[in-house]
Amino acid sequence: MDFFDAVKARRSIRKFKDEPIPEAVMEQAFEAAVLAPNSSNMQTWDFFWVRSPEKKAGLVEACMKQSAARTAAELVVVTADPALWERANPEMISFVDRVNAPEPVKDYYRSYIPASYRFGLASPLGFAKRLAATVAGLRRPVPRTPHTLRDLQEVAIKSAALACENFVLALSAQGYATCMMEGFDEDRVKALVGVDGSSRVVMVIAAGREGARGTWGPQFRIATGKVVHRV
Protein backbone atom coordinates (compact mmCIF):
# COMPACT_ATOMS: atom_id res chain seq x y z
CA MET A 1 0.00 0.00 0.00
CA ASP A 2 1.10 3.55 -0.68
CA PHE A 3 2.74 5.17 2.36
CA PHE A 4 0.26 8.04 2.65
CA ASP A 5 -2.70 5.69 2.24
CA ALA A 6 -1.37 3.58 5.12
CA VAL A 7 -1.05 6.72 7.29
CA LYS A 8 -4.56 7.91 6.41
CA ALA A 9 -6.14 4.47 6.89
CA ARG A 10 -4.77 4.14 10.44
CA ARG A 11 -7.21 5.01 13.22
CA SER A 12 -7.23 3.84 16.83
CA ILE A 13 -9.72 0.97 16.66
CA ARG A 14 -11.36 -0.17 19.85
CA LYS A 15 -13.44 -3.12 18.61
CA PHE A 16 -12.00 -5.85 16.42
CA LYS A 17 -13.62 -8.62 14.40
CA ASP A 18 -13.25 -12.21 15.54
CA GLU A 19 -10.74 -12.96 12.77
CA PRO A 20 -7.09 -14.00 13.15
CA ILE A 21 -4.09 -12.16 11.70
CA PRO A 22 -1.84 -14.40 9.55
CA GLU A 23 1.58 -14.89 11.18
CA ALA A 24 3.34 -13.57 8.08
CA VAL A 25 1.47 -10.26 8.43
CA MET A 26 2.63 -9.90 12.03
CA GLU A 27 6.19 -10.88 11.13
CA GLN A 28 6.34 -8.24 8.42
CA ALA A 29 5.16 -5.66 10.95
CA PHE A 30 7.93 -6.67 13.39
CA GLU A 31 10.50 -6.39 10.59
CA ALA A 32 9.30 -2.84 9.86
CA ALA A 33 9.39 -2.02 13.59
CA VAL A 34 13.05 -2.89 14.03
CA LEU A 35 14.01 -0.79 11.00
CA ALA A 36 12.94 2.34 12.88
CA PRO A 37 15.72 4.78 13.72
CA ASN A 38 16.84 4.51 17.34
CA SER A 39 19.25 6.20 19.67
CA SER A 40 22.84 5.24 18.83
CA ASN A 41 21.44 2.03 17.35
CA MET A 42 21.38 0.52 20.83
CA GLN A 43 17.97 -1.05 20.09
CA THR A 44 16.94 -0.86 23.74
CA TRP A 45 13.53 -2.28 22.96
CA ASP A 46 11.71 -5.61 23.23
CA PHE A 47 8.49 -6.76 21.60
CA PHE A 48 6.51 -9.40 23.45
CA TRP A 49 3.99 -11.04 21.15
CA VAL A 50 1.58 -12.48 23.72
CA ARG A 51 0.23 -15.74 22.33
CA SER A 52 -0.50 -17.99 25.30
CA PRO A 53 -4.21 -17.86 26.19
CA GLU A 54 -3.39 -17.56 29.91
CA LYS A 55 -1.02 -14.64 29.43
CA LYS A 56 -3.46 -12.98 27.01
CA ALA A 57 -6.22 -13.20 29.62
CA GLY A 58 -3.87 -11.73 32.22
CA LEU A 59 -2.91 -8.92 29.86
CA VAL A 60 -6.56 -8.04 29.17
CA GLU A 61 -7.00 -7.75 32.97
CA ALA A 62 -3.86 -5.61 33.28
CA CYS A 63 -5.28 -3.35 30.54
CA MET A 64 -8.35 -2.81 32.74
CA LYS A 65 -10.42 -4.98 30.36
CA GLN A 66 -10.70 -2.18 27.80
CA SER A 67 -12.52 -3.28 24.66
CA ALA A 68 -9.50 -2.93 22.36
CA ALA A 69 -7.63 -5.46 24.51
CA ARG A 70 -10.66 -7.74 25.00
CA THR A 71 -11.47 -8.03 21.30
CA ALA A 72 -7.92 -7.96 19.83
CA ALA A 73 -6.77 -10.84 17.64
CA GLU A 74 -3.19 -10.18 18.77
CA LEU A 75 -1.63 -8.26 21.65
CA VAL A 76 1.94 -6.99 21.69
CA VAL A 77 3.71 -5.48 24.70
CA VAL A 78 6.55 -3.12 23.83
CA THR A 79 9.14 -2.43 26.51
CA ALA A 80 12.19 -0.18 26.67
CA ASP A 81 15.19 -0.56 28.92
CA PRO A 82 18.40 1.46 28.76
CA ALA A 83 20.23 -1.51 30.36
CA LEU A 84 19.84 -3.28 27.01
CA TRP A 85 22.76 -1.23 25.65
CA GLU A 86 24.85 -4.17 26.84
CA ARG A 87 23.04 -6.45 24.40
CA ALA A 88 23.63 -4.36 21.26
CA ASN A 89 26.91 -2.62 21.96
CA PRO A 90 29.24 -5.65 21.67
CA GLU A 91 27.61 -6.40 18.31
CA MET A 92 28.05 -2.78 17.22
CA ILE A 93 31.74 -2.85 18.21
CA SER A 94 32.28 -5.97 16.05
CA PHE A 95 30.26 -4.45 13.24
CA VAL A 96 32.14 -1.13 13.07
CA ASP A 97 35.41 -3.09 12.98
CA ARG A 98 34.11 -5.43 10.27
CA VAL A 99 32.98 -2.61 7.95
CA ASN A 100 36.00 -0.52 8.92
CA ALA A 101 33.98 2.48 10.05
CA PRO A 102 35.74 5.82 10.60
CA GLU A 103 37.75 6.03 13.83
CA PRO A 104 35.37 8.51 15.55
CA VAL A 105 32.55 6.01 15.04
CA LYS A 106 34.65 3.19 16.52
CA ASP A 107 35.51 5.42 19.50
CA TYR A 108 31.84 6.27 19.91
CA TYR A 109 30.88 2.65 20.51
CA ARG A 110 34.01 1.70 22.45
CA SER A 111 34.11 4.67 24.82
CA TYR A 112 31.23 7.09 24.56
CA ILE A 113 28.37 4.59 24.74
CA PRO A 114 29.60 2.78 27.86
CA ALA A 115 30.25 6.14 29.56
CA SER A 116 26.74 7.36 28.69
CA TYR A 117 24.79 4.26 29.57
CA ARG A 118 26.49 3.17 32.81
CA PHE A 119 24.06 4.45 35.38
CA GLY A 120 24.80 2.19 38.32
CA LEU A 121 25.80 5.32 40.23
CA ALA A 122 22.79 7.11 38.75
CA SER A 123 21.80 9.71 41.30
CA PRO A 124 25.07 11.18 42.62
CA LEU A 125 26.93 10.84 39.32
CA GLY A 126 23.92 12.16 37.42
CA PHE A 127 23.74 15.18 39.69
CA ALA A 128 27.45 15.91 39.23
CA LYS A 129 27.17 15.56 35.45
CA ARG A 130 24.12 17.81 35.34
CA LEU A 131 25.93 20.44 37.42
CA ALA A 132 28.99 20.24 35.16
CA ALA A 133 26.76 20.66 32.08
CA THR A 134 25.06 23.70 33.63
CA VAL A 135 28.39 25.38 34.32
CA ALA A 136 29.89 24.55 30.90
CA GLY A 137 26.62 25.54 29.26
CA LEU A 138 27.00 29.13 30.38
CA ARG A 139 29.68 29.57 27.72
CA ARG A 140 28.90 27.09 24.97
CA PRO A 141 26.20 24.65 23.76
CA VAL A 142 26.31 21.35 25.69
CA PRO A 143 23.99 18.34 25.85
CA ARG A 144 21.77 18.73 28.95
CA THR A 145 20.75 15.09 29.18
CA PRO A 146 20.92 12.11 29.68
CA HIS A 147 22.39 12.14 33.15
CA THR A 148 20.01 10.02 35.19
CA LEU A 149 18.27 6.67 34.81
CA ARG A 150 15.00 8.49 34.12
CA ASP A 151 16.71 10.48 31.34
CA LEU A 152 18.00 7.26 29.81
CA GLN A 153 14.58 5.63 30.09
CA GLU A 154 13.12 8.64 28.29
CA VAL A 155 15.59 8.16 25.42
CA ALA A 156 14.76 4.44 25.27
CA ILE A 157 10.99 5.08 25.36
CA LYS A 158 11.32 7.63 22.56
CA SER A 159 13.17 5.16 20.33
CA ALA A 160 10.68 2.39 21.12
CA ALA A 161 7.81 4.72 20.18
CA LEU A 162 9.36 5.18 16.73
CA ALA A 163 9.35 1.41 16.30
CA CYS A 164 5.75 1.20 17.53
CA GLU A 165 4.67 3.68 14.87
CA ASN A 166 6.36 1.61 12.15
CA PHE A 167 4.59 -1.43 13.57
CA VAL A 168 1.07 0.00 13.46
CA LEU A 169 1.62 1.54 10.02
CA ALA A 170 2.91 -1.79 8.73
CA LEU A 171 -0.31 -3.45 9.88
CA SER A 172 -2.36 -0.62 8.36
CA ALA A 173 -0.47 -1.10 5.07
CA GLN A 174 -1.57 -4.75 5.14
CA GLY A 175 -5.23 -3.95 5.88
CA TYR A 176 -5.22 -4.51 9.65
CA ALA A 177 -6.20 -2.17 12.43
CA THR A 178 -4.51 -1.39 15.74
CA CYS A 179 -4.96 0.48 18.99
CA MET A 180 -2.00 1.80 20.97
CA MET A 181 -2.94 1.46 24.64
CA GLU A 182 -1.37 3.38 27.52
CA GLY A 183 -4.05 2.55 30.07
CA PHE A 184 -2.57 -0.47 31.84
CA ASP A 185 -1.04 -1.52 35.12
CA GLU A 186 2.66 -1.22 34.34
CA ASP A 187 3.79 -3.36 37.29
CA ARG A 188 1.48 -6.22 36.30
CA VAL A 189 2.42 -6.02 32.62
CA LYS A 190 6.13 -6.13 33.49
CA ALA A 191 5.60 -9.21 35.63
CA LEU A 192 3.50 -10.84 32.92
CA VAL A 193 6.14 -10.55 30.18
CA GLY A 194 9.00 -11.14 32.59
CA VAL A 195 10.94 -7.88 32.61
CA ASP A 196 12.03 -5.96 35.67
CA GLY A 197 14.55 -3.44 36.98
CA SER A 198 15.00 -0.41 34.74
CA SER A 199 12.61 -1.76 32.07
CA ARG A 200 9.53 0.30 31.21
CA VAL A 201 6.35 -0.64 29.37
CA VAL A 202 6.04 1.76 26.44
CA MET A 203 2.62 0.63 25.28
CA VAL A 204 0.45 -2.40 24.64
CA ILE A 205 -0.67 -2.69 21.02
CA ALA A 206 -3.96 -4.37 20.16
CA ALA A 207 -4.32 -5.57 16.57
CA GLY A 208 -6.93 -7.21 14.39
CA ARG A 209 -9.42 -6.60 11.63
CA GLU A 210 -11.54 -3.51 12.30
CA GLY A 211 -14.93 -4.44 13.76
CA ALA A 212 -18.32 -2.72 13.72
CA ARG A 213 -18.28 0.53 15.72
CA GLY A 214 -14.47 0.33 15.96
CA THR A 215 -14.38 4.08 16.54
CA TRP A 216 -16.88 6.41 18.22
CA GLY A 217 -16.72 9.05 15.48
CA PRO A 218 -14.74 10.63 12.66
CA GLN A 219 -11.05 11.51 13.01
CA PHE A 220 -10.29 14.93 14.47
CA ARG A 221 -7.13 17.04 14.62
CA ILE A 222 -6.71 20.67 15.59
CA ALA A 223 -5.71 22.82 12.60
CA THR A 224 -2.19 22.06 11.32
CA GLY A 225 -1.43 25.78 11.44
CA LYS A 226 -1.75 25.67 15.23
CA VAL A 227 1.00 23.07 15.62
CA VAL A 228 3.35 23.73 12.67
CA HIS A 229 5.18 27.05 13.10
CA ARG A 230 7.56 28.66 10.63
CA VAL A 231 10.21 30.50 12.64
Add this chain to the structure above:
Amino acid sequence: MDFFDAVKARRSIRKFKDEPIPEAVMEQAFEAAVLAPNSSNMQTWDFFWVRSPEKKAGLVEACMKQSAARTAAELVVVTADPALWERANPEMISFVDRVNAPEPVKDYYRSYIPASYRFGLASPLGFAKRLAATVAGLRRPVPRTPHTLRDLQEVAIKSAALACENFVLALSAQGYATCMMEGFDEDRVKALVGVDGSSRVVMVIAAGREGARGTWGPQFRIATGKVVHRV
Protein backbone atom coordinates in the same frame (compact mmCIF):
# COMPACT_ATOMS: atom_id res chain seq x y z
CA MET B 1 5.88 5.07 -2.67
CA ASP B 2 4.98 1.72 -1.14
CA PHE B 3 4.98 1.78 2.66
CA PHE B 4 7.63 -0.91 3.11
CA ASP B 5 9.87 0.69 0.47
CA ALA B 6 9.68 3.98 2.39
CA VAL B 7 10.65 2.19 5.62
CA LYS B 8 13.55 0.36 3.94
CA ALA B 9 14.82 3.46 2.13
CA ARG B 10 15.08 5.46 5.37
CA ARG B 11 18.54 5.65 6.92
CA SER B 12 19.96 8.29 9.24
CA ILE B 13 21.82 10.51 6.77
CA ARG B 14 24.55 12.77 8.10
CA LYS B 15 25.56 14.63 4.93
CA PHE B 16 23.05 16.25 2.61
CA LYS B 17 23.36 17.65 -0.91
CA ASP B 18 23.14 21.41 -1.42
CA GLU B 19 19.62 21.10 -2.84
CA PRO B 20 16.40 22.58 -1.46
CA ILE B 21 13.27 20.61 -0.51
CA PRO B 22 10.10 21.90 -2.23
CA GLU B 23 7.68 23.42 0.27
CA ALA B 24 4.90 21.06 -0.82
CA VAL B 25 7.07 18.08 0.11
CA MET B 26 7.60 19.47 3.61
CA GLU B 27 3.93 20.31 3.98
CA GLN B 28 2.91 16.78 3.07
CA ALA B 29 5.32 15.47 5.71
CA PHE B 30 3.77 17.74 8.37
CA GLU B 31 0.30 16.52 7.36
CA ALA B 32 1.44 12.92 7.85
CA ALA B 33 3.04 13.84 11.20
CA VAL B 34 -0.16 15.18 12.74
CA LEU B 35 -2.09 12.07 11.67
CA ALA B 36 0.01 10.00 14.08
CA PRO B 37 -1.87 8.49 17.01
CA ASN B 38 -1.36 10.45 20.21
CA SER B 39 -2.34 10.21 23.83
CA SER B 40 -6.04 11.08 24.31
CA ASN B 41 -5.75 13.14 21.11
CA MET B 42 -4.37 16.03 23.20
CA GLN B 43 -1.79 16.73 20.43
CA THR B 44 0.71 18.04 22.97
CA TRP B 45 3.31 18.63 20.25
CA ASP B 46 4.69 21.53 18.23
CA PHE B 47 6.76 21.49 15.07
CA PHE B 48 9.06 24.46 14.53
CA TRP B 49 10.18 24.64 10.90
CA VAL B 50 13.27 26.79 11.27
CA ARG B 51 13.54 28.94 8.16
CA SER B 52 15.23 32.19 9.20
CA PRO B 53 18.97 32.05 8.37
CA GLU B 54 19.86 33.54 11.79
CA LYS B 55 17.82 30.96 13.70
CA LYS B 56 19.15 28.17 11.49
CA ALA B 57 22.74 29.21 12.26
CA GLY B 58 21.88 29.30 15.96
CA LEU B 59 20.29 25.86 15.76
CA VAL B 60 23.37 24.39 14.05
CA GLU B 61 25.45 25.75 16.98
CA ALA B 62 22.97 24.32 19.50
CA CYS B 63 23.31 20.94 17.73
CA MET B 64 27.06 21.09 18.39
CA LYS B 65 27.67 21.77 14.68
CA GLN B 66 27.12 18.11 13.77
CA SER B 67 27.31 17.52 10.01
CA ALA B 68 23.65 16.51 9.65
CA ALA B 69 22.61 19.93 11.03
CA ARG B 70 25.31 21.86 9.12
CA THR B 71 24.42 20.39 5.73
CA ALA B 72 20.63 20.06 6.12
CA ALA B 73 18.35 21.79 3.62
CA GLU B 74 15.68 22.06 6.34
CA LEU B 75 15.71 21.78 10.11
CA VAL B 76 12.66 21.06 12.23
CA VAL B 77 12.51 21.23 16.02
CA VAL B 78 9.85 19.02 17.59
CA THR B 79 8.73 19.86 21.12
CA ALA B 80 6.30 18.24 23.55
CA ASP B 81 4.53 19.90 26.44
CA PRO B 82 1.78 18.36 28.58
CA ALA B 83 0.52 21.90 29.32
CA LEU B 84 -0.75 21.97 25.73
CA TRP B 85 -3.74 19.85 26.81
CA GLU B 86 -5.41 23.22 27.35
CA ARG B 87 -5.07 23.98 23.63
CA ALA B 88 -6.72 20.79 22.33
CA ASN B 89 -9.19 19.87 25.06
CA PRO B 90 -11.71 22.70 24.48
CA GLU B 91 -11.76 21.72 20.80
CA MET B 92 -12.25 18.07 21.73
CA ILE B 93 -15.14 18.95 24.06
CA SER B 94 -16.87 20.83 21.22
CA PHE B 95 -16.10 18.02 18.79
CA VAL B 96 -17.51 15.20 20.93
CA ASP B 97 -20.69 17.25 21.40
CA ARG B 98 -20.93 17.99 17.67
CA VAL B 99 -20.60 14.34 16.61
CA ASN B 100 -22.70 13.22 19.58
CA ALA B 101 -20.09 10.83 20.91
CA PRO B 102 -21.07 8.28 23.58
CA GLU B 103 -21.46 9.72 27.10
CA PRO B 104 -18.34 8.03 28.53
CA VAL B 105 -16.28 9.74 25.79
CA LYS B 106 -17.83 13.11 26.63
CA ASP B 107 -17.09 12.55 30.32
CA TYR B 108 -13.54 11.58 29.46
CA TYR B 109 -12.80 14.97 27.92
CA ARG B 110 -14.88 16.99 30.37
CA SER B 111 -13.65 15.40 33.60
CA TYR B 112 -10.90 12.82 33.25
CA ILE B 113 -8.53 14.84 31.05
CA PRO B 114 -8.48 17.95 33.25
CA ALA B 115 -7.98 15.77 36.33
CA SER B 116 -5.07 13.93 34.68
CA TYR B 117 -3.28 16.89 33.18
CA ARG B 118 -3.52 19.46 35.96
CA PHE B 119 -0.11 19.21 37.52
CA GLY B 120 0.20 22.60 39.19
CA LEU B 121 0.49 20.77 42.50
CA ALA B 122 2.75 18.22 40.82
CA SER B 123 4.99 16.87 43.57
CA PRO B 124 2.77 16.46 46.66
CA LEU B 125 -0.32 15.53 44.67
CA GLY B 126 1.71 13.20 42.47
CA PHE B 127 3.15 11.47 45.51
CA ALA B 128 -0.29 11.02 47.05
CA LYS B 129 -1.71 9.65 43.77
CA ARG B 130 1.21 7.27 43.40
CA LEU B 131 0.75 6.03 46.96
CA ALA B 132 -2.98 5.54 46.39
CA ALA B 133 -2.25 3.56 43.20
CA THR B 134 0.25 1.38 45.04
CA VAL B 135 -2.28 0.53 47.74
CA ALA B 136 -5.16 -0.06 45.32
CA GLY B 137 -2.80 -2.04 43.05
CA LEU B 138 -2.31 -4.69 45.70
CA ARG B 139 -5.82 -5.93 44.96
CA ARG B 140 -6.54 -5.06 41.34
CA PRO B 141 -4.89 -3.70 38.16
CA VAL B 142 -4.51 0.10 38.27
CA PRO B 143 -2.68 2.61 36.09
CA ARG B 144 0.67 3.39 37.76
CA THR B 145 1.34 6.64 35.89
CA PRO B 146 1.08 9.54 35.07
CA HIS B 147 1.24 11.18 38.48
CA THR B 148 4.02 13.73 38.11
CA LEU B 149 5.05 16.36 35.58
CA ARG B 150 7.88 14.10 34.45
CA ASP B 151 5.38 11.27 33.87
CA LEU B 152 3.22 13.61 31.79
CA GLN B 153 6.23 14.82 29.82
CA GLU B 154 7.09 11.20 29.11
CA VAL B 155 3.60 10.62 27.69
CA ALA B 156 3.89 13.78 25.57
CA ILE B 157 7.38 12.85 24.32
CA LYS B 158 6.15 9.38 23.38
CA SER B 159 3.28 10.80 21.31
CA ALA B 160 5.56 13.35 19.65
CA ALA B 161 7.98 10.56 18.71
CA LEU B 162 5.17 8.78 16.85
CA ALA B 163 4.60 11.96 14.83
CA CYS B 164 8.34 12.30 14.17
CA GLU B 165 8.41 8.81 12.71
CA ASN B 166 5.51 9.64 10.37
CA PHE B 167 7.39 12.80 9.38
CA VAL B 168 10.67 11.09 8.43
CA LEU B 169 8.87 8.25 6.63
CA ALA B 170 6.80 10.81 4.68
CA LEU B 171 10.02 12.45 3.49
CA SER B 172 11.50 9.04 2.67
CA ALA B 173 8.36 8.21 0.66
CA GLN B 174 8.99 11.38 -1.36
CA GLY B 175 12.67 10.62 -2.01
CA TYR B 176 14.21 12.78 0.74
CA ALA B 177 16.52 11.82 3.56
CA THR B 178 16.51 12.76 7.25
CA CYS B 179 18.48 12.48 10.44
CA MET B 180 16.81 12.48 13.85
CA MET B 181 19.19 14.30 16.19
CA GLU B 182 19.22 14.01 19.98
CA GLY B 183 22.64 15.60 20.49
CA PHE B 184 21.74 19.22 21.19
CA ASP B 185 21.64 21.78 23.96
CA GLU B 186 18.03 21.55 25.07
CA ASP B 187 18.06 24.88 26.94
CA ARG B 188 19.40 26.76 23.91
CA VAL B 189 17.00 25.04 21.49
CA LYS B 190 14.04 25.91 23.72
CA ALA B 191 15.10 29.56 23.83
CA LEU B 192 15.66 29.59 20.07
CA VAL B 193 12.15 28.40 19.17
CA GLY B 194 10.56 30.30 22.05
CA VAL B 195 9.16 27.59 24.31
CA ASP B 196 9.69 27.34 28.05
CA GLY B 197 8.24 25.95 31.25
CA SER B 198 7.21 22.31 31.02
CA SER B 199 8.07 22.09 27.30
CA ARG B 200 10.68 19.53 26.21
CA VAL B 201 12.65 19.23 23.00
CA VAL B 202 11.93 15.77 21.60
CA MET B 203 14.38 15.91 18.70
CA VAL B 204 15.74 18.10 15.95
CA ILE B 205 15.17 16.65 12.48
CA ALA B 206 17.59 17.43 9.66
CA ALA B 207 16.25 16.88 6.13
CA GLY B 208 17.48 17.10 2.57
CA ARG B 209 18.59 15.08 -0.40
CA GLU B 210 21.12 12.39 0.59
CA GLY B 211 24.69 13.52 -0.12
CA ALA B 212 27.90 11.59 -0.87
CA ARG B 213 29.06 9.59 2.17
CA GLY B 214 25.75 10.28 3.90
CA THR B 215 26.29 7.19 6.07
CA TRP B 216 29.49 5.58 7.34
CA GLY B 217 28.47 2.04 6.40
CA PRO B 218 25.65 -0.40 5.73
CA GLN B 219 22.59 -0.63 7.97
CA PHE B 220 22.87 -2.96 10.95
CA ARG B 221 20.33 -4.43 13.35
CA ILE B 222 20.73 -7.22 15.89
CA ALA B 223 18.77 -10.35 14.90
CA THR B 224 14.99 -9.86 15.06
CA GLY B 225 14.75 -13.05 17.11
CA LYS B 226 16.63 -11.31 19.92
CA VAL B 227 14.06 -8.52 20.28
CA VAL B 228 10.77 -10.17 19.25
CA HIS B 229 9.65 -12.75 21.81
CA ARG B 230 6.64 -15.02 21.61
CA VAL B 231 5.32 -15.48 25.12
